[in-house]
Amino acid sequence: MSFEKIFHLKLLGTLSLQDSSASRQPQSLQKKRLELLAILAIGGQVGISRDRVQAFLWPESDTSRARHALDQLIYSTRRALGRDPFSVTAGEIRLDPDVVGSDVREFEEALLEGELESAARIYGGPLLHGIHLTDSRELESWIDGERARLASAYQQSMQKLAESAAARSDVAGAVVWWKKLSLSDPLSSRIALGVMRALERAGDTSGAVQHARNYDRLVREELQIAADPEIRAFAKSLASSLDARTPTATPVFSKRASELHPMPTVPPAGSRKNSRTMVGRSAFAVAVILIAVLLTRYNGV
Numbered sequence: 001m002s003f004e005k006i007f008h009l010k011l012l013g014t015l016s017l018q019d020s021s022a023s024r025q026p027q028s029l030q031k032k033r034l035e036l037l038a039i040l041a042i043g044g045q046v047g048i049s050r051d052r053v054q055a056f057l058w059p060e061s062d063t064s065r066a067r068h069a070l071d072q073l074i075y076s077t078r079r080a081l082g083r084d085p086f087s088v089t090a091g092e093i094r095l096d097p098d099v100v101g102s103d104v105r106e107f108e109e110a111l112l113e114g115e116l117e118s119a120a121r122i123y124g125g126p127l128l129h130g131i132h133l134t135d136s137r138e139l140e141s142w143i144d145g146e147r148a149r150l151a152s153a154y155q156q157s158m159q160k161l162a163e164s165a166a167a168r169s170d171v172a173g174a175v176v177w178w179k180k181l182s183l184s185d186p187l188s189s190r191i192a193l194g195v196m197r198a199l200e201r202a203g204d205t206s207g208a209v210q211h212a213r214n215y216d217r218l219v220r221e222e223l224q225i226a227a228d229p230e231i232r233a234f235a236k237s238l239a240s241s242l243d244a245r246t247p248t249a250t251p252v253f254s255k256r257a258s259e260l261h262p263m264p265t266v267p268p269a270g271s272r273k274n275s276r277t278m279v280g281r282s283a284f285a286v287a288v289i290l291i292a293v294l295l296t297r298y299n300g301v
Helices: 029-045 051-055 063-081 103-112 117-120 137-167 169-183 188-200 205-223 228-243 269-300
Strands: 007-010 018-019 087-089 092-093 101-103
Touching: 007 029, 007 103, 029 051, 029 063, 029 092, 029 101, 029 103, 029 137, 051 063, 051 092, 051 137, 063 087, 063 188, 101 103, 103 117, 103 137, 137 169, 137 188, 169 188, 188 205, 188 228, 205 228
Parallel strands: 007 101
Antiparallel strands: 007 018, 087 092
Protein backbone atom coordinates (compact mmCIF):
# COMPACT_ATOMS: atom_id res chain seq x y z
CA MET A 1 0.00 0.00 0.00
CA SER A 2 3.05 2.26 0.19
CA PHE A 3 3.50 4.26 -3.00
CA GLU A 4 6.65 5.94 -4.29
CA LYS A 5 5.32 9.12 -5.83
CA ILE A 6 6.88 12.19 -7.30
CA PHE A 7 4.14 14.36 -5.77
CA HIS A 8 1.73 13.87 -2.90
CA LEU A 9 -1.63 15.63 -2.73
CA LYS A 10 -3.25 16.21 0.66
CA LEU A 11 -7.01 16.69 0.65
CA LEU A 12 -8.10 15.46 4.08
CA GLY A 13 -8.29 18.42 6.42
CA THR A 14 -6.46 20.74 4.02
CA LEU A 15 -5.33 21.16 0.40
CA SER A 16 -1.67 21.06 -0.55
CA LEU A 17 0.64 19.45 -3.07
CA GLN A 18 4.10 18.46 -1.97
CA ASP A 19 7.15 17.40 -3.90
CA SER A 20 8.08 14.10 -2.28
CA SER A 21 11.78 14.89 -2.57
CA ALA A 22 11.62 18.43 -1.17
CA SER A 23 8.52 18.39 1.10
CA ARG A 24 7.31 21.67 -0.30
CA GLN A 25 4.58 22.85 -2.60
CA PRO A 26 5.80 23.04 -6.21
CA GLN A 27 6.25 26.54 -7.54
CA SER A 28 4.03 28.08 -10.19
CA LEU A 29 1.08 25.83 -9.34
CA GLN A 30 -1.84 28.23 -9.60
CA LYS A 31 -5.13 27.67 -7.81
CA LYS A 32 -6.93 26.37 -10.90
CA ARG A 33 -4.25 23.73 -11.45
CA LEU A 34 -4.48 22.62 -7.84
CA GLU A 35 -8.27 22.47 -8.13
CA LEU A 36 -7.99 20.22 -11.17
CA LEU A 37 -5.65 17.85 -9.35
CA ALA A 38 -7.96 17.81 -6.31
CA ILE A 39 -11.03 16.97 -8.40
CA LEU A 40 -9.25 14.14 -10.19
CA ALA A 41 -7.81 12.77 -6.95
CA ILE A 42 -11.29 12.59 -5.45
CA GLY A 43 -12.52 10.93 -8.64
CA GLY A 44 -10.06 8.10 -8.05
CA GLN A 45 -9.04 5.43 -10.50
CA VAL A 46 -12.37 5.55 -12.30
CA GLY A 47 -11.67 9.09 -13.42
CA ILE A 48 -14.10 11.87 -14.30
CA SER A 49 -15.60 12.80 -17.62
CA ARG A 50 -14.17 15.83 -19.39
CA ASP A 51 -17.65 17.34 -19.58
CA ARG A 52 -18.09 17.13 -15.84
CA VAL A 53 -14.69 18.65 -15.10
CA GLN A 54 -15.54 21.50 -17.46
CA ALA A 55 -18.87 22.06 -15.67
CA PHE A 56 -17.09 22.04 -12.30
CA LEU A 57 -14.41 24.57 -13.22
CA TRP A 58 -16.16 26.81 -15.77
CA PRO A 59 -19.86 26.68 -14.91
CA GLU A 60 -20.62 29.94 -16.74
CA SER A 61 -18.77 29.14 -19.98
CA ASP A 62 -20.21 27.51 -23.08
CA THR A 63 -19.02 24.03 -24.06
CA SER A 64 -16.49 25.18 -26.64
CA ARG A 65 -14.78 27.69 -24.38
CA ALA A 66 -14.79 25.33 -21.41
CA ARG A 67 -13.22 22.56 -23.52
CA HIS A 68 -10.47 24.89 -24.71
CA ALA A 69 -9.87 26.15 -21.16
CA LEU A 70 -9.51 22.58 -19.89
CA ASP A 71 -7.02 21.70 -22.62
CA GLN A 72 -4.96 24.76 -21.70
CA LEU A 73 -5.14 23.91 -17.99
CA ILE A 74 -3.95 20.35 -18.59
CA TYR A 75 -1.04 21.63 -20.68
CA SER A 76 0.01 24.32 -18.17
CA THR A 77 -0.19 21.88 -15.24
CA ARG A 78 2.09 19.42 -17.03
CA ARG A 79 4.62 22.18 -17.60
CA ALA A 80 4.43 23.44 -14.02
CA LEU A 81 5.04 19.98 -12.55
CA GLY A 82 7.61 18.91 -15.09
CA ARG A 83 5.78 15.58 -15.36
CA ASP A 84 2.55 14.39 -16.92
CA PRO A 85 0.20 13.58 -14.02
CA PHE A 86 -2.80 12.84 -16.25
CA SER A 87 -4.17 9.85 -18.04
CA VAL A 88 -6.46 11.32 -20.69
CA THR A 89 -8.81 9.50 -23.05
CA ALA A 90 -11.43 10.86 -25.41
CA GLY A 91 -14.02 11.16 -22.68
CA GLU A 92 -12.29 10.66 -19.31
CA ILE A 93 -9.46 12.15 -17.26
CA ARG A 94 -7.79 10.59 -14.26
CA LEU A 95 -4.61 11.09 -12.25
CA ASP A 96 -1.65 8.84 -12.89
CA PRO A 97 -1.06 7.27 -9.45
CA ASP A 98 2.62 6.77 -10.25
CA VAL A 99 3.10 10.53 -10.52
CA VAL A 100 0.65 12.04 -8.03
CA GLY A 101 -0.43 10.15 -4.94
CA SER A 102 -3.10 11.39 -2.55
CA ASP A 103 -4.17 10.80 1.02
CA VAL A 104 -7.72 10.10 -0.21
CA ARG A 105 -6.47 7.19 -2.32
CA GLU A 106 -4.28 5.90 0.52
CA PHE A 107 -7.17 6.16 2.99
CA GLU A 108 -9.51 4.19 0.76
CA GLU A 109 -6.81 1.60 0.00
CA ALA A 110 -6.24 1.09 3.73
CA LEU A 111 -9.95 0.55 4.31
CA LEU A 112 -10.17 -1.98 1.47
CA GLU A 113 -7.22 -3.90 2.89
CA GLY A 114 -8.71 -3.84 6.40
CA GLU A 115 -5.86 -1.75 7.79
CA LEU A 116 -8.12 0.34 9.99
CA GLU A 117 -5.40 1.81 12.19
CA SER A 118 -3.51 2.97 9.10
CA ALA A 119 -6.71 4.51 7.77
CA ALA A 120 -7.17 6.33 11.08
CA ARG A 121 -3.68 7.81 10.85
CA ILE A 122 -4.15 8.90 7.24
CA TYR A 123 -7.47 10.64 7.81
CA GLY A 124 -6.40 14.17 8.69
CA GLY A 125 -9.86 15.71 8.83
CA PRO A 126 -12.89 16.42 6.63
CA LEU A 127 -12.28 16.52 2.89
CA LEU A 128 -11.03 19.98 1.80
CA HIS A 129 -11.96 21.39 5.19
CA GLY A 130 -12.29 25.17 5.01
CA ILE A 131 -11.16 25.24 1.37
CA HIS A 132 -13.22 27.23 -1.10
CA LEU A 133 -12.91 26.10 -4.70
CA THR A 134 -14.42 27.57 -7.86
CA ASP A 135 -17.91 29.04 -7.48
CA SER A 136 -19.90 26.12 -8.84
CA ARG A 137 -22.98 24.71 -7.15
CA GLU A 138 -22.47 21.39 -8.91
CA LEU A 139 -18.88 21.15 -7.67
CA GLU A 140 -19.84 22.19 -4.15
CA SER A 141 -22.63 19.61 -4.01
CA TRP A 142 -20.33 16.87 -5.29
CA ILE A 143 -17.61 17.69 -2.75
CA ASP A 144 -20.17 17.77 0.08
CA GLY A 145 -21.29 14.27 -0.88
CA GLU A 146 -17.72 12.96 -1.06
CA ARG A 147 -16.87 14.64 2.25
CA ALA A 148 -19.82 12.94 3.94
CA ARG A 149 -18.92 9.57 2.38
CA LEU A 150 -15.32 9.69 3.58
CA ALA A 151 -16.29 10.95 7.04
CA SER A 152 -18.79 8.11 7.40
CA ALA A 153 -16.15 5.57 6.36
CA TYR A 154 -13.74 7.03 8.93
CA GLN A 155 -16.34 6.92 11.72
CA GLN A 156 -17.26 3.33 10.91
CA SER A 157 -13.61 2.30 11.05
CA MET A 158 -13.13 4.08 14.40
CA GLN A 159 -16.15 2.33 15.88
CA LYS A 160 -14.89 -1.05 14.64
CA LEU A 161 -11.53 -0.38 16.28
CA ALA A 162 -13.24 0.60 19.54
CA GLU A 163 -15.48 -2.46 19.54
CA SER A 164 -12.55 -4.72 18.66
CA ALA A 165 -10.53 -3.31 21.57
CA ALA A 166 -13.45 -3.85 23.96
CA ALA A 167 -13.93 -7.43 22.71
CA ARG A 168 -10.35 -8.30 23.66
CA SER A 169 -10.76 -6.55 27.04
CA ASP A 170 -8.53 -3.64 26.04
CA VAL A 171 -10.71 -1.11 27.86
CA ALA A 172 -8.08 1.64 27.66
CA GLY A 173 -7.79 1.16 23.90
CA ALA A 174 -11.56 1.31 23.53
CA VAL A 175 -11.60 4.66 25.33
CA VAL A 176 -8.92 6.02 22.99
CA TRP A 177 -10.82 5.04 19.84
CA TRP A 178 -14.17 6.30 21.13
CA LYS A 179 -12.60 9.64 22.04
CA LYS A 180 -11.01 9.92 18.59
CA LEU A 181 -14.40 9.18 17.10
CA SER A 182 -16.05 11.88 19.21
CA LEU A 183 -13.66 14.47 17.77
CA SER A 184 -15.03 13.78 14.29
CA ASP A 185 -18.63 14.40 15.38
CA PRO A 186 -18.78 16.01 18.83
CA LEU A 187 -22.55 16.63 18.62
CA SER A 188 -23.47 12.97 18.06
CA SER A 189 -25.41 11.61 21.03
CA ARG A 190 -24.65 8.04 19.92
CA ILE A 191 -20.91 8.68 20.00
CA ALA A 192 -21.10 10.59 23.29
CA LEU A 193 -22.88 7.62 24.85
CA GLY A 194 -20.21 5.30 23.46
CA VAL A 195 -17.48 7.39 25.10
CA MET A 196 -19.31 7.34 28.44
CA ARG A 197 -19.81 3.57 28.39
CA ALA A 198 -16.17 2.98 27.47
CA LEU A 199 -15.03 5.22 30.33
CA GLU A 200 -17.31 3.41 32.77
CA ARG A 201 -15.95 0.00 31.70
CA ALA A 202 -12.43 1.36 32.16
CA GLY A 203 -13.31 2.29 35.75
CA ASP A 204 -13.38 6.03 35.10
CA THR A 205 -16.93 6.73 36.24
CA SER A 206 -16.20 10.35 37.12
CA GLY A 207 -14.72 10.82 33.64
CA ALA A 208 -17.92 9.47 32.10
CA VAL A 209 -19.99 11.91 34.14
CA GLN A 210 -17.70 14.78 33.15
CA HIS A 211 -18.03 13.83 29.48
CA ALA A 212 -21.81 14.01 29.88
CA ARG A 213 -21.51 17.49 31.39
CA ASN A 214 -19.26 18.64 28.56
CA TYR A 215 -21.60 17.19 25.94
CA ASP A 216 -24.64 18.80 27.56
CA ARG A 217 -22.91 22.19 27.58
CA LEU A 218 -21.84 21.80 23.94
CA VAL A 219 -25.29 20.94 22.57
CA ARG A 220 -26.84 23.77 24.59
CA GLU A 221 -24.35 26.24 23.10
CA GLU A 222 -24.41 24.91 19.53
CA LEU A 223 -27.96 23.59 19.12
CA GLN A 224 -29.82 25.35 21.94
CA ILE A 225 -31.21 22.03 23.18
CA ALA A 226 -30.61 19.80 26.17
CA ALA A 227 -28.60 16.61 25.94
CA ASP A 228 -30.31 13.43 24.79
CA PRO A 229 -32.51 11.97 27.59
CA GLU A 230 -30.62 8.67 27.45
CA ILE A 231 -27.34 10.47 28.10
CA ARG A 232 -28.82 12.46 30.98
CA ALA A 233 -30.33 9.35 32.56
CA PHE A 234 -27.11 7.36 32.22
CA ALA A 235 -25.05 10.24 33.64
CA LYS A 236 -27.34 10.57 36.65
CA SER A 237 -27.16 6.85 37.35
CA LEU A 238 -23.37 7.04 37.21
CA ALA A 239 -23.34 10.09 39.48
CA SER A 240 -25.53 8.32 42.02
CA SER A 241 -23.01 5.48 42.16
CA LEU A 242 -20.37 8.05 43.09
CA ASP A 243 -22.45 9.58 45.91
CA ALA A 244 -21.50 6.85 48.37
CA ARG A 245 -17.83 7.64 47.81
CA THR A 246 -18.21 11.43 47.62
CA PRO A 247 -19.59 13.25 50.73
CA THR A 248 -20.96 16.18 48.73
CA ALA A 249 -21.60 15.25 45.14
CA THR A 250 -21.65 17.87 42.40
CA PRO A 251 -24.88 17.94 40.34
CA VAL A 252 -24.51 16.17 37.00
CA PHE A 253 -26.04 19.00 35.03
CA SER A 254 -25.69 22.65 35.99
CA LYS A 255 -28.43 24.54 37.80
CA ARG A 256 -29.25 28.21 37.82
CA ALA A 257 -26.91 30.36 39.86
CA SER A 258 -29.70 31.26 42.28
CA GLU A 259 -30.20 27.55 43.05
CA LEU A 260 -26.53 26.87 43.58
CA HIS A 261 -25.73 30.02 45.60
CA PRO A 262 -28.87 31.37 47.34
CA MET A 263 -28.59 34.95 48.51
CA PRO A 264 -28.40 35.36 52.33
CA THR A 265 -31.66 36.45 53.95
CA VAL A 266 -31.49 40.09 55.13
CA PRO A 267 -33.94 40.98 57.96
CA PRO A 268 -36.27 43.96 57.43
CA ALA A 269 -35.14 47.37 58.65
CA GLY A 270 -37.65 47.31 61.54
CA SER A 271 -36.38 43.95 62.72
CA ARG A 272 -32.82 45.22 62.76
CA LYS A 273 -33.90 48.23 64.93
CA ASN A 274 -35.74 45.97 67.42
CA SER A 275 -32.70 43.71 67.62
CA ARG A 276 -30.46 46.65 68.52
CA THR A 277 -32.94 47.78 71.24
CA MET A 278 -33.02 44.31 72.81
CA VAL A 279 -29.24 44.08 72.80
CA GLY A 280 -29.00 47.48 74.54
CA ARG A 281 -31.48 46.50 77.26
CA SER A 282 -29.69 43.23 77.91
CA ALA A 283 -26.36 45.02 78.32
CA PHE A 284 -27.90 47.51 80.80
CA ALA A 285 -29.36 44.68 82.91
CA VAL A 286 -26.02 42.90 83.07
CA ALA A 287 -24.33 46.14 84.19
CA VAL A 288 -26.87 46.65 87.04
CA ILE A 289 -26.33 43.12 88.30
CA LEU A 290 -22.56 43.54 88.33
CA ILE A 291 -22.81 46.80 90.32
CA ALA A 292 -25.11 45.16 92.89
CA VAL A 293 -22.67 42.29 93.39
CA LEU A 294 -19.77 44.68 93.91
CA LEU A 295 -21.70 46.79 96.47
CA THR A 296 -22.66 43.69 98.44
CA ARG A 297 -19.05 42.58 98.68
CA TYR A 298 -17.97 46.08 99.69
CA ASN A 299 -20.52 46.29 102.53
CA GLY A 300 -19.46 42.88 103.73
CA VAL A 301 -15.90 44.02 104.04
